[in-house]
Amino acid sequence: xxxxxxxxxxxxxxxxxxxxxxxxxxxxxxxxxxxxxxxxxxxxxxxxxxxxxxxxxxxxxxxxxxxxxxxxxxxxxxxxxxxxxxxxxxxxxxxxxxxxxxxxxxxxxxxxxxxxxxxxxxxxxxxxxxxxxxxxxxxxxxxxxxxxxxxxxxxxxxxxxxxxxxxxxxxxxxxxxxxxxxxxxxxxxxxxxxxxxxxxxxxxxxxxxxxxxxxxxxxxxxxxxxxxxxxxxxxxxxxxxxxxxxxxxxxxxxxxxxxxxxxxxxxxxxxxxxxxxxxxxxxxxxxxxxxxxxxxxxxxxxxxxxxxxxxxxxxxxxxxxxxxxxxxxxxxxxxxxxxxxxxxxxxxxxxxxxxxxxxxxxxxxx
Numbered sequence: 001x002x003x004x005x006x007x008x009x010x011x012x013x014x015x016x017x018x019x020x021x022x023x024x025x026x027x028x029x030x031x032x033x034x035x036x037x038x039x040x041x042x043x044x045x046x047x048x049x050x051x052x053x054x055x056x057x058x059x060x061x062x063x064x065x066x067x068x069x070x071x072x073x074x075x076x077x078x079x080x081x082x083x084x085x086x087x088x089x090x091x092x093x094x095x096x097x098x099x100x101x102x103x104x105x106x107x108x109x110x111x112x113x114x115x116x117x118x119x120x121x122x123x124x125x126x127x128x129x130x131x132x133x134x135x136x137x138x139x140x141x142x143x144x145x146x147x148x149x150x151x152x153x154x155x156x157x158x159x160x161x162x163x164x165x166x167x168x169x170x171x172x173x174x175x176x177x178x179x180x181x182x183x184x185x186x187x188x189x190x191x192x193x194x195x196x197x198x199x200x201x202x203x204x205x206x207x208x209x210x211x212x213x214x215x216x217x218x219x220x221x222x223x224x225x226x227x228x229x230x231x232x233x234x235x236x237x238x239x240x241x242x243x244x245x246x247x248x249x250x251x252x253x254x255x256x257x258x259x260x261x262x263x264x265x266x267x268x269x270x271x272x273x274x275x276x277x278x279x280x281x282x283x284x285x286x287x288x289x290x291x292x293x294x295x296x297x298x299x300x301x302x303x304x305x306x307x308x309x310x311x312x313x314x315x316x317x318x319x320x321x322x323x324x325x326x327x328x329x330x331x332x333x334x335x336x337x338x339x340x341x342x343x344x345x346x347x348x349x350x351x352x353x354x355x356x357x358x359x360x361x362x363x364x365x366x
Contacts, residue, residue, distance in 0.1 A: 081126030147326065
């Protein structure tokens with residue numbers, strides 16, 4: 001844990017990013033599924049044939065340990081990406097001692113971006129946006145998604161007193177995607193608009209306006225709307241400054257993951273048992289965060305992994321539904337891949353299966 005504390009201090013010295021990306025309205029009836037566990041299989045006695053078919057028996061704990069000792073990463077610390085808020089699952093797993101319980105030493109690392117850190121193998125595991133990592137995974141970056149994290153994260157906002165009531169009203173206007181064209185905010189906004197039959201390339205103009213300047217841009221008429229984190233917008237929604245017109249928590253997106261657990265693809269291939277155990281640790285942390293929202297929020301606040309009001313963070317934490325089953329994540333990811341190809345966001349291939357082969361390696365399902 002000394003390593004964790006040092007890494008936390010390093011992170012705090014950097015500019016703190018607004019933490020939890022959640023939504024202020026809870027989606028009834030769209031409860032995501034619990035973290036997956038290995039499915040039980042039942043095998044009926046097959047009809048007699050001339051060939052015998054056998055299935056590999058599950059390894060015992062002793063056999064698994066011996067196999068794990070042969071993996072290249074055995075004996076060295078697990079490196080997880082230091083993140084806050086809704087992407088803090090790998091950090092929480094360390095704070096709760098889950099890596100140690102699994103027999104690992106662990107250390108937090110920080111760098112430019114988690115996409116770069118995963119791709120260069122300077123970190124083994126991170127939680128982050130599908131919208132951030134999916135395209136790089138198709139363009140040669142050595143990363144893959146190994147499990148789901150949560151739903152929600154961001155929404156499209158307009159001024160509270162504006163005449164814009166739906167995305168249809170935004171046609172012909174300029175919309176801010178704060179982190180730039182081709183980045184995650186652009187990808188999310190394009191998906192939200194496309195779902196309503198609005199062409200993000202021709203029906204609106206997507207442009208970059210920095211997050212802190214978006215409200216001023218709306219008030220001046222420069223832009224009509226902006227994609228913002230629900231944490232950032234929370235208090236402005238409460239006081240009437242902003243109003244949500246589209247969200248990743250709306251009915252048609254609440255059954256799709258926003259963020260995922262990702263690992264270096266080569267690491268997973270070379271260290272399948274260790275990769276599985278790391279994923280289990282992070283998903284165990286996600287399950288705890290989901291089942292104990294008040295305690296989890298306090299832990300995040302105590303370790304400077306959340307900012308702002310306790311009650312606000314508890315409310316937003318509850319909407320995220322941490323810990324998603326693999327089949328839930330796979331279905332949502334496949335939908336996103338299809339839309340990214342249709343929208344020209346993914347250009348390396350037009351094959352959904354080819355993208356899924358690179359981007360989806362569910363370690364807990366194997």
